[in-house]
Amino acid sequence: MARIEPLNKQSHGNVKIKPSTDVKDIVTQSILPLVVGEFSSAAIEFPICFIKVPESDEFSAVALLGLEKGENLFVRDEKWDAAYMPARYTHKPFGLIKAGEDDQQGFQIAIDMDSELVSEEDGRELFNEDGSESEFLEQQKKAMGSYLEQEQLTKAFIKELQTRELLVAKKISLTVNGRKIDIDGINIIDEEKLNAVSDEDFLDMRKRGMLPAIYTHMISMRQVSGLIKRKTEREVAANA
Secondary structure (H helix, E strand, O other): OOOEEEOOHHHHOOOEEOOOOOOHHHOOOOEEEOOHHHHHHHOOOOOEEEEEOOOOOOEEEEEEOOOOOOOOOOEEOOEEOOOOOOHHHHOOOEEEEEOOOOHHHOEEEEEEOOOOOEEOOOOEEOEOOOOOEOHHHHHHHHHHHHHHHHHHHHHHHHHHHHHOOOEEEEEEEEEEOOEEEEEEEEEEEOHHHHHHOOHHHHHHHHHOOOHHHHHHHHHHHHHHHHHHHHHHHHHHHHHO
């Protein structure tokens, strides 16, 4: 259970952050969130799709990490087994929370005090002896600030896809080692609808910078074959 606290010198002056040595906390996570700025890196490894946020009309972009619920095919012996790690995970144990009830007040950095990376003995210091922020903390804040900007761009991108009715629910049926697996609950960009948009709308999407992310997503769906290969190899090894 996470214990999220707004980060400040008074409460966390002695806190240090240890380097992450494993990813056992996401061994059962079959998706991880993505922002458009990392689509090109993520597409080399994972299918990129869109899922509907529970009790909302909004969608989120995610990397598909497994073919079944509770499965992460990119964790091997509690280590990350891929060339790219979705950026959201690399921020732990930090996060961003609203600075107040008013959205205009922005966000502030927070820390999960129950994270195994938090220590008072070992790791990178968050504050210098004079109370100023350490270079490490400044780097973390800068990275998270950039990520927040990317989140807003991603929301705008997905909103445009919805407005143009380009997202469609997709059920993928696969056979792995003779067993049928259905993947549902995901959404993809409908290629037929994309090809049918008017020249004017297509030009507008190009001007808005949407096309690279759209085509990267579409190409990334070919990585489903990579998931099948990983799952096949894992099951064969388990039964050997």
